[in-house]
Amino acid sequence: MNILVCLKQTFDTEERIVIEDGQISEEGVEFVINPYDEYAVEEAIKLKEEHGGEVTVITIGPDRAEQALRTAMAMGADKGIIVDDEDLESADEFTIAEVLAAVIKDLDYDIILGGYMAVDDGSAQVGPRLAELLDIPHISTITKLTIDGDTVEVEKDVEGDVEYIQSKLPILVTAQQGLNEPRYPSLPGIMKAKKKPLERLDIDDLDLDEDEVAAKTETLEVFLPPEKEAGKVLEGDLEDQVKELVDLLRNEAKVV
Amino acid sequence: MTVTETEIRQLRAVVRDFVREVVEPEAQTIEEEDRIPEGIVQQAKELGLFGLSIPVEYGGLGLNMTGKCMLLEELGKTHNGFTSLIGAHTGIGSVGIVEMGNEEQKQRFLPRMAAGEWIGAFALSEPEAGSNASNLRTRAERKGDRYILNGMKHFITNGPEADVITVMASTDPDKGAKGISSFLVERSAPGMSRGPSDVKMGLRGSHTCQLFFEDCEVPVDNRLGEEGEGYVNALKILANGRASLAARCLGSCEKLLELSMEYAMQRKQFGRPIFENQAIQHMLADTSLEVETLRSFLYRVTSLVDQGKKVIKESAAVKLYASEVYNRIADRAVQIFGGMGYMKEFPVERFYRDARITRIYEGTSEIQRNIIAAQLKREYVR
Numbered sequence: 001m002n003i004l005v006c007l008k009q010t011f012d013t014e015e016r017i018v019i020e021d022g023q024i025s026e027e028g029v030e031f032v033i034n035p036y037d038e039y040a041v042e043e044a045i046k047l048k049e050e051h052g053g054e055v056t057v058i059t060i061g062p063d064r065a066e067q068a069l070r071t072a073m074a075m076g077a078d079k080g081i082i083v084d085d086e087d088l089e090s091a092d093e094f095t096i097a098e099v100l101a102a103v104i105k106d107l108d109y110d111i112i113l114g115g116y117m118a119v120d121d122g123s124a125q126v127g128p129r130l131a132e133l134l135d136i137p138h139i140s141t142i143t144k145l146t147i148d149g150d151t152v153e154v155e156k157d158v159e160g161d162v163e164y165i166q167s168k169l170p171i172l173v174t175a176q177q178g179l180n181e182p183r184y185p186s187l188p189g190i191m192k193a194k195k196k197p198l199e200r201l202d203i204d205d206l207d208l209d210e211d212e213v214a215a216k217t218e219t220l221e222v223f224l225p226p227e228k229e230a231g232k233v234l235e236g237d238l239e240d241q242v243k244e245l246v247d248l249l250r251n252e253a254k255v256v
Numbered sequence: 257m258t259v260t261e262t263e264i265r266q267l268r269a270v271v272r273d274f275v276r277e278v279v280e281p282e283a284q285t286i287e288e289e290d291r292i293p294e295g296i297v298q299q300a301k302e303l304g305l306f307g308l309s310i311p312v313e314y315g316g317l318g319l320n321m322t323g324k325c326m327l328l329e330e331l332g333k334t335h336n337g338f339t340s341l342i343g344a345h346t347g348i349g350s351v352g353i354v355e356m357g358n359e360e361q362k363q364r365f366l367p368r369m370a371a372g373e374w375i376g377a378f379a380l381s382e383p384e385a386g387s388n389a390s391n392l393r394t395r396a397e398r399k400g401d402r403y404i405l406n407g408m409k410h411f412i413t414n415g416p417e418a419d420v421i422t423v424m425a426s427t428d429p430d431k432g433a434k435g436i437s438s439f440l441v442e443r444s445a446p447g448m449s450r451g452p453s454d455v456k457m458g459l460r461g462s463h464t465c466q467l468f469f470e471d472c473e474v475p476v477d478n479r480l481g482e483e484g485e486g487y488v489n490a491l492k493i494l495a496n497g498r499a500s501l502a503a504r505c506l507g508s509c510e511k512l513l514e515l516s517m518e519y520a521m522q523r524k525q526f527g528r529p530i531f532e533n534q535a536i537q538h539m540l541a542d543t544s545l546e547v548e549t550l551r552s553f554l555y556r557v558t559s560l561v562d563q564g565k566k567v568i569k570e571s572a573a574v575k576l577y578a579s580e581v582y583n584r585i586a587d588r589a590v591q592i593f594g595g596m597g598y599m600k601e602f603p604v605e606r607f608y609r610d611a612r613i614t615r616i617y618e619g620t621s622e623i624q625r626n627i628i629a630a631q632l633k634r635e636y637v638r
Contacts, residue, residue, distance in 0.1 A: 187304035187317050190266050
């Protein structure tokens with residue numbers, strides 16, 4: 001089985017976000033595989049263990065993103081492809097999906113996995129967009145995956161409920177929390193990962209025109225959410241409290 | 257094989273996550289039950305932690321001293337009992353075989369030790385041979401293709417768990433230190449028995465015990481190096497371990513700084529966080545200063561080791577400095593936590609007790625000072 005995993009390198013979720021000159025500062029920051037993509041990597045390795053085959057991990061990002069691929073290889077992926085994003089610095093979901101599709105259209109694959117979203121921008125668009133471009137079915141936010149022959153059965157998280165869906169290979173699925181418990185890359189695995197093949201591409205290699213894949217969106221401003229203020233404790237008769245609460249919800253929080 | 261900086265960073269990140277997500281949540285359980293949950297040990301084995309110091313060709317990671325110390329630093333941030341299990345195994349428990357073992361011994365022991373199937377220990381100390389290590393009473397007499405060991409050892413870290421123990425015994429008592437030889441004694445050796453686990457002040461989860469040798473048979477093939485090389489072997493093994501021990505101390509110091517800062521910012525007295533008091537600020541400033549100093553010192557020593565330089569004085573000094581700094585920082589942490597620092601529900605109480613042994617084992621602070629002084633004399637007195 002040929003298994004592809006699209007992943008993104010993101011900030012470690014424990015990092016504090018610092019904004020400098022209108023940009024998120026990367027100074028001293030630890031980067032990790034986007035946690036949802038990590039579920040996808042784990043699932044891919046499990047599929048390989050069960051059905052045999054090969055796992056290829058693909059990312060688009062700067063030099064440092066190679067580390068995310070190496071980590072996935074240390075977990076058990078067989079090879080990697082990185083598209084250097086120097087020409088893609090202001091890439092958005094549209095761009096990323098177009099570039100991934102260009103990489104993948106010439107590859108043999110049975111299944112493509114990815115996280116359902118990245119924890120940094122949280123857009124949850126790339127998976128579905130990519131499936132559309134490749135003209136294959138896709139199922140997002142899956143929590144269970146079984147493959148038998150070319151029949152695919154998944155359990156999909158729908159805001160707390162479960163949807164059971166059957167489909168066929170080839171397919172693209174995106175991982176939701178609960179799909180699995182990602183393994184730690186073993187330490188000897190990390191040492192061996194550097195010998196696994198890694199292909200470096202830029203958009204010229206992919207016969208893409210920079211303008212054609214230029215971002216469709218523009219970031220106007222980057223700012224931190226307001227600091228959370230202390231809560232308010234209502235006192236007095238229950239009836240007065242309820243009145244005050246409704247009043248606050250309507251006039252101060254403006255949510256009802 | 258050289259290890260790149262990127263790989264070290266990756267290895268370190270994995271160990272950090274493992275410590276944070278797997279070991280740390282169980283720290284209180286380790287403390288209460290005086291044992292490391294099997295699940296944690298199993299995961300540590302799968303991760304490859306037991307092969308930190310073992311060369312790649314025998315299934316280990318083949319890290320240089322700097323890389324090894326960076327990982328031990330991460331391990332030092334959690335329960336020291338767990339750190340000690342790994343530290344003793346990857347340090348004094350296996351270094352003898354790595355450095356002085358012959359090819360056959362390496363093939364036989366190291367892959368299993370790297371996988372954590374076999375746990376290693378080191379047995380030098382005896383009631384009459386502590387700091388005066390050459391004064392040991394355990395005898396090894398050659399009979400054909402075997403040695404017969406008689407005597408006892410005590411305070412043996414990983415003693416109860418160990419499958420292969422590097423044991424120092426005298427093959428020629430008349431020669432004193434030069435009559436000592438070292439042996440790899442396997443769990444199955446007839447005539448070896450173990451005492452019950454010692455009841456200690458700290459380092460719970462890591463066990464020490466006495467070892468008894470009564471006509472214990474050890475094949476000649478299990479002698480490490482030649483007869484009479486044992487004392488020098490022991491000193492080399494201990495010298496090698498000093499930087500790693502300092503790395504574990506550094507990790508604990510960093511953790512204590514983090515815990516102390518967190519508490520000082522959050523604990524309010526007289527209407528403001530206690531951090532606002534200059535007395536507390538100065539304690540934290542001193543802790544931070546000592547952490548930075550230790551880190552720079554340690555990694556200077558490890559880089560010297562990696563360049564193949566002789567670092568007898570430096571490694572004694574870094575072990576001495578690390579253990580004393582650890583004790584001071586733990587003491588300050590308890591002071592900052594106040595009454596809470598004396599309570600078992602907070603980890604600073606545990607670090608405070610666990611810190612104490614670092615000034616004693618693998619060479620007391622006094623012995624380290626002796627080593628430094630002896631080296632000074634060599635350097636300055638002609």
